[in-house]
Amino acid sequence: MPPFDPLLADIRFGCGLSPLIPPPADAEALLATLNGPDLAAQRFAIEPFDTFRQRIVLFNEQGRIRRANRGTDREMAAKKAMQVMNRQARRAQMTWLGQTLARRGMTAAPLRERLAGFWADHFTTSGKAALMRRAVSPYVEEAIRPHLSGRFEDLLIAAVTHPVMVIYLDQRGSAGPHSPRGKKGKGGLNENLAREIMELHTLGVGGPYTQTDVRELAELLTGLTFRPTVGRLFRKDMAEPGRETVLGRSYGGRAPGLDDIQAVLRDLARHPATARHLARKLAVHFVSDTPDPGLVGAIEAAFLDSGTDLRAGYAAMLGHPAAWSPVPGNVKPPFDFIASALRALAMSPEAYVALKEKAFRQHIQYPLRLMGHIWEKPVGPDGLPEADSAWISPQGLAARLQWSVSVPQILAGALPDPRDFVDTALGARATPAVQFAARAAESRADGVGLILASPAFQRT
Amino acid sequence: MTLSRRAFLTRSALIGCSLAASPVVTPVTFAAAPGDNRLVVIILRGAMDGLAMAQPVGDADWRAVRPGPVPGEAGGPVDLDGRFALHPAMAGLMPLWRAREMSVVHAVSTPYRDKRSHFDGQDLLEAGVADLASGARRDGWLNRLLQHYPGSGTHTAWAIGADPLAVLGGAAPVTRWAPEADLALSPQAIRLAEMVMQDDPAFAAAMARAFRIADGDGDALAAALSPEDMGRMMAEDMAAARGPGETRLAAFVAQQLQGPARIAAFSINGWDTHAAQDKPLSRALGRLSDAIVALKDGLGADVWGRTAVVAMTEFGRTVRINGTGGTDHGTGGAMLLAGGALHGGRVVTDWPGLDEASLYDRRDLMPTRDLRAHAAWLMRGLFGLDVATLERDVFPGLDLGADPGLLL
Structure with missing residues (x-):
């Protein structure tokens, strides 16, 4: 029997445990979730860049009208139209963040979402001005997502020649x-x-x-x-x-x-150096900051032998015993943390996607920032840090604890009983300390928050 | 309805400890190290209008490019040295000026030219290099300073705030803390959180530090708040983080600098004044002024005497006012210096003049010196770094040039 653990399949290679969706039965079933239509993308739509591009065309037209009519009402009308377009794009960017969370919260193919996040970060971009600042999700939708389990060379070409x-x-x-x-x-x-x-x-x-x-x-x-x-x-x-x-x-x-x-x-x-680089990066991202050399070697060989077939690389990773080490692995990056909390709570996507702009910023975007991830505004083209120490800082942990004890209650209205939720969220990962905290907390909000903030939940 | 944070806490029968602290704009960083001198770097994001801050009233072309009141007239600036006058919103700094604890450095910039993008300009300002395209430098110059600071170890450098503050990013460890990451837990929840974190040493250590920092900020409180109350409190903290709050931040900074911290950096936003700039610019300059006064008050005479504060921005703004009463992205700008360690009361500049032929691109103040040279001479004076290290490692490729004599 090849190594496998359904709990780890969801926690380490998926979007966390869900009370609605059972984990896959084996590694083959996990890989098979990459086949077939992209149901999550259909249900929680994000505008592809080719559509987004029309926004830029219209915006630039107004800019030309504005410049050609200085000091007239037409200038003012064009300026107003540009402001409206800017606002609409900003609002759309938030909606797409909500949709990206909803995909993670509700999908039956969670590995696909994790891979989308991994490759979007590998090919980090951001816009520098005007509407382009809002174009990152459309870029990911168009350049990254269709190529997640094909050949790396196609993904590379799509990403690095993309306008964004x-x-x-x-x-x-x-x-x-x-x-x-x-x-x-x-x-x-x-x-x-x-x-x-x-x-x-x-x-x-x-x-x-x-x-x-x-x-x-x-x-x-x-x-x-x-x-x-x-x-x-x-x-x-x-x-x-x-x-x-x-x-x-x-x-x-x-x-x-x-x-x-x-x-x-x-x-x-x-190039062999690329296979080595990608293999190590995958192992570091999904398994451990210090991955087993055998695991890295297996992924590297699969990439090389298959002519950069990504699925072969994923299969090699999931087929290696080191990938299934029961020792708790990486700390979830901030986005993975919030998404997995929403999934464990079976939070209705309407509860966060449909929030008004200010509330969305307050409950999702700003906490994410305090945890160390400014959504679609990377520090540099090397993307988010992989090291656990980047996330488990005093500030990062305080922000996670703060979010955990307050936002779920605000979004959900009613929270589960913490004594049940400890099983829903952690399964066999629950430690005596977390179980005790779930029983001893003074309120559901505290109990649920302590479970979400616990190391058992925050590590994969 | 909005409630002040204090009102929440008062209302909620408070005991014990919380992660409450001063809500502020953007990050603050500290580095604890041996040595007695302190450096505070304030990054003014959005391109501060240096010509409005320190107005060249003695330049013959000034009234033509910026019509407005002059010193002595209602709403006019406050005279500094006959040549320059300080924006009236910063009048609170005049006692520092008279005590020679404040200086202005004028007509300076980074090497960034022509494209005038905030994004690239701030990257370059914080990276402290001449050109972003030429090298793959992704660390900041304050971090490179730390790497040459004897005794600066794992737990001596702190970065505080939700923004990346790239000026401190790099190989030297910097622990980040956002004072606006407010949290109030019941005493029971605090105990349970500590217990749960014991399952994992890294989490336990970070949690313990988080509680300790919060406890040490002079606002040690625990509150039994409902999630809804806490949600409202978070909204306020978020609002405060984007608005004023610098004085509370500065008090927090000052407290750290009285301890082992020797270097602090934070940002003040709100300088991108493209339209009707009088009001927003006055507000922003007032916040900068208040923050410096609060730093001085918080540090006490002894530590203030060994402190230099430098406020810098990514580039200046156009010399002329645009069609909407604002200014657009420019080139040369100004730095503000304060602190008891200064040889102050001076406007340090090789003034280029404001006649059109003297402007950069016939529109911007001509930079006559690299602002990195001033920052480098401050570090040389405060921390004893040698010129070669500064020119090679901290600001690669910079020619330090003559000592501007900023410090006592």
Whole structure:
């Protein structure tokens, strides 16, 4: 029998225990949840970027009207319209955070949600100004989510050539020095996206690349840009002519186009250093800050042997005994913590998705921030920290305790009996101390809050 | 209806301890280390209008670019040295000015130019590097200072607040604490929480520190609040975290600096004044002024005498007022310095002038010195770092240049 534990399947590889949805029966059933239609995404919809893009088109139109009609009523009307669009997008961003939580709370395929979170963080982006700041969930919906269990090279191409990433990592204006635009002095080369592709997305920071490789990749990427009315765009007049050599292999030389960019990305995806980097990152994220080398090696081999098949990598992870160590593993990051609490409480999504803006900020967004995660506003392109110590700080723990004893009561109205909830939320994980606290608490809110704040609930 | 936090606590028969503390804008950080001098860094997020804070009333072009009252007129600024005058909302700092415990550094900026994005500007200000695209630096210059601070260990550096405060991010450990993470538990719940956390040493240690910090903030209270009351309290804390509250924050900072902490940093928001800026800017400048006065009051004469406070922003704003009574993103700006360790009462500047040909891009105040040089000379004076370390590690590639003599 391959190693498996239904409790850990939900806690470590899912979104936490749910009183509504039983855990999978074995590792095969767990993997099989990745098959079939994406029911959670259908039920809790998020606008894909291609739709979101129309908001930017309309916003920019009003901007042009505004600039062309300075000092007139038309300027004021356009300004007002832009304010309304900004507000609508901000509200939409909150709704999509609510929908992302609802997917975790209600899904029967929780591994899919965890993988969406993992890869969205691996390919961290954010917008820098205006409506683009609200475009991260639409980016994840369009670039990440459809590629969760296919080949890594397809995920890589979808993510790093996506307009939100192109803007975030300063690729949009990068022009080859010898390109028609570059020779006119319009824009120069920007290495940011090229560097992060090698350092963060593929080979890893210690990977076998040099500054020359970064520069050559940056030259190869020139031409990749974005126009709101079109979407992703390749502009030949920005592309550096000639051949570029990345990691010893030569690309380009014909008419410049996306083909060469896709070719180099496929090669980077299949590089052994990438398999090692991704294997370790998966094991660290799902199992432990200091993963068993055998576990990492198994995932790495599966990626390499399968030509970057992600599902093969997941299967290798779930098939390794170290993945099922009964020792409590990682501390849940703030979003996972809140989502798993809502799931354990079987909280109706309406109770949080439909909150008014101020209440949503107060009960969800701001507590998340106090716990250390500013939603869709990353500190850097390396995304959220993985180390447990980043989350179990005095402030982070105080914020978790504070949220646990107050917000569930406010959202749910009626809470379960803590003596029952200790089993619902923790199953066999419940320790004598938590069971005692569930009995001894003065109120349901305190009892439920102490269970959610307990180390048994917060570790996977 | 809103209730003050104090009202909640008074109403709720309070005993014991809570994580209550001063609600504030953004994070505060502390580093405890040997040595007696203190440095407080205040990041002004949103691009502070330095020309409104310290107005160059002695410049012949000033009235033309910024029509408004001058010193002596109603609502006018307060004269500093004949050349510059302080915004009236900061009049509370004049006693410090006269005691030579306050300075202004004018016409300075980071190396950031042209794109004028808050996002990139703040990244560069906090990273303390010349160019974000050229390197993969993701740590902040105060953290790099910590790495050269003898005796700065695991539990000596604190970062406080819900914002990342990247200026302190990096390899040197910084423990984060958000005073606005308010919590009131019944004594029974506190005991049970402590017991539950005993299952896991990392959780137990963090919880114990959380309770200790809260207990030590001078507001040690436990309250039996209903979740609804606590929800309202959280709403207030959230509101306070985005609005004024700097004086309570500063008092909290001062308390830490009287203990082992030697470095503190926090942010004040609200400087992006694109339209009708008189009121919002007066409010923001008043909050900055109040925070500095509260720091001085909280520190006491002895510690204040060994303290330097520096407030800096990502870039300045346009010289001219725009069509909507505000100012747009600019380049050169100003820093405000305060503290008993200063050789103060001076406006330190290589003033570029305000005639159009002297402006940057014919629109912004021309920066005549890198603000990092001033920060570096402060660290040199306060903590004894040598010039080579500052130029190589803390601010890579910076030329420190001549000592501006900011400190006594």
